[in-house]
Each structure stands twice: as C-alpha cells, then as structure tokens.
Amino acid sequence: MAAQPQPPxxxxxxxxxxxxxxxxxxxxxxxxxxxxxxxxxxxxxxxNHIIPTASHERFLIKVSFKSPQxxxxxxxxxxxxxAGVQTDPQQGRFWRFDAPSLQPxxxxxxxxxxxxxxxxxxxxxxxxxxxxxxxxxxxxxxxYTCAGGYDCLPLNGKTFFxxxxxxxxxxARAMSFQPDAVIANGxxxxxxxxxxxxxxxxxxxxDVMWPKFGGPLDLSVPMLHSRNLAxxxxxxxxxxxxxxGPL
Numbered sequence: 062m063a064a065q066p067q068p069p070x071x072x073x074x075x076x077x078x079x080x081x082x083x084x085x086x087x088x089x090x091x092x093x094x095x096x097x098x099x100x101x102x103x104x105x106x107x108x109n110h111i112i113p114t115a116s117h118e119r120f121l122i123k124v125s126f127k128s129p130q131x132x133x134x135x136x137x138x139x140x141x142x143x144a145g146v147q148t149d150p151q152q153g154r155f156w157r158f159d160a161p162s163l164q165p166x167x168x169x170x171x172x173x174x175x176x177x178x179x180x181x182x183x184x185x186x187x188x189x190x191x192x193x194x195x196x197x198x199x200x201x202x203x204x205y206t207c208a209g210g211y212d213c214l215p216l217n218g219k220t221f222f223x224x225x226x227x228x229x230x231x232x233a234r235a236m237s238f239q240p241d242a243v244i245a246n247g248x249x250x251x252x253x254x255x256x257x258x259x260x261x262x263x264x265x266x267x268d269v270m271w272p273k274f275g276g277p278l279d280l281s282v283p284m285l286h287s288r289n290l291a292x293x294x295x296x297x298x299x300x301x302x303x304x305x306g307p308l
Contacts, residue, residue, distance in 0.1 A: 132176035203240035
C-alpha cells in the first residue's frame with residue numbers, strides 16, 4: 062500500500078521573523094491622535110498629516126503642515142527636543158523627525174512646536190515596540206490595505222473611494238480595539254498612474270481627476286523634480302469635496 066501523504070508540519074512564526082517581514086509596513090505602535098480622540102477634543106492646529114513609525118528604541122515620524130515652516134520645527138518626546146529635517150524643496154511644509162535612544166515597550170508623549178516653541182498641534186501618544194528578543198504575553202495587530210485616495214465626484218452613480226468621514230470612522234472603530242501595532246498598505250493619498258490607465262475609467266481619470274492636481278506625473282524624472290513637485294504637493298494636501306479634512 063502506498064504511503065499516505067503527511068500534512069505539513071506547522072510552526073509558530075517568531076516575533077523576530079514577523080518584524081523582518083513587516084518592517085517596511087508597520088505604521089505605528091499604540092495611539093494615533095485623530096483615530097483615538099474625537100476631532101472636537103484633539104486640536105490638529107497647523108498639522109495636515111502625521112505618519113509615525115516605531116521600533117523598540119526609535120521613532121521616525123513624517124509630518125506635513127498647513128503653512129510653510131521657515132525654521133526647523135521641533136518634536137519633543139517626554140521633554141527632549143529634536144529639530145526636524147525638511148523633506149520638500151523650497152516650501153518647508155514637509156518635515157521628518159528622528160527620536161532615538163528610547164526605552165522599549167514604553168508609551169511617550171509627543172509634542173510638535175515651531176522654532177519659537179509655539180505648539181503646532183496638541184500632544185499625542187506613541188509607544189515603542191518591546192525588545193526584539195522579548196516574549197510579550199499579548200500582541201494585537203491592526204492591518205488594512207488600500208485605504209483609498211481622492212474621493213471625487215461619482216461616476217455613473219458610484220464613487221471611487223469611501224469619503225474621508227467614512228474612512229475616519231472605520232479607523233476609529235479599528236483603533237477602539239487597542240491594537241499594539243498598525244500595518245497600513247496601499248495608495249492612501251494618490252493613485253497608481255500606470256494601472257489607472259488599464260481600467261474602463263481611464264478616460265475619466267485623465268479628463269476629470271488629473272487636471273485637479275495639475276496633470277499626470279512625469280515618471281521619467283524623480284518625484285521631487287520641478288516638473289512633478291507642484292502636483293505632488295497637491296496630492297498630499299488637497300481636500301476632497303466630501304471630506305472635512307485633508308487627505
């Protein structure tokens with residue numbers, strides 16, 4: 062009698078292996094300000110976006126501001142301030158903040174202030190991961206993909222993406238389960254220029270959507286090239302018709 066095939070032997074993935082796989086997509090640990098606090102209670106001030114990443118000993122955070130910052134803004138993590146690094150040419154609306162030498166598995170309070178110490182938004186919390194070789198008793202992950210882009214006018218009675226209000230409600234609901242880490246994947250504030258032209262809505266995209274942002278990007282040059290920069294900025298800061306805040 063022929064031997065019966067044996068089921069594969071499964072083993073639990075280690076925490077280190079998980080972090081290696083998801084290192085490029087882990088978006089934050091612990092709290093996001095707008096997702097965990099109602100907009101009425103959290104003042105976003107001059108901030109358009111906060112994109113936080115974390116390890117067990119470091120925060121790397123990207124922030125966009127409504128108005129240009131003529132001098133480097135600061136981030137304060139539990140009283141220790143670090144100057145931002147400008148990431149957009151000329152205007153000074155996009156900045157990167159690097160906060161190293163942190164303690165693992167620790168929640169910190171973060172504050173963004175301008176060069177004169179004036180708050181740019183309310184304080185908000187962010188937590189580091191545990192040590193890579195530790196074995197936490199509990200670890201809950203929130204993962205989502207393709208959060209959508211510009212919620213433009215409907216085509217044939219259907220919208221392309223959920224409006225911003227609906228997206229915020231979904232994220233707030235997900236954050237209510239108090240995940241330890243968030244993995245966000247997909248095109249959140251722009252669309253894929255090449256694949257958008259492989260779809261039945263290609264002409265609508267070219268004629269209706271692209272002109273609102275200055276036309277298509279020139280993929281033959283870098284994104285920060287003068288031919289792309291104006292459109293790229295508009296992708297990141299333009300408000301949608303149905304939304305109450307920036308994309």
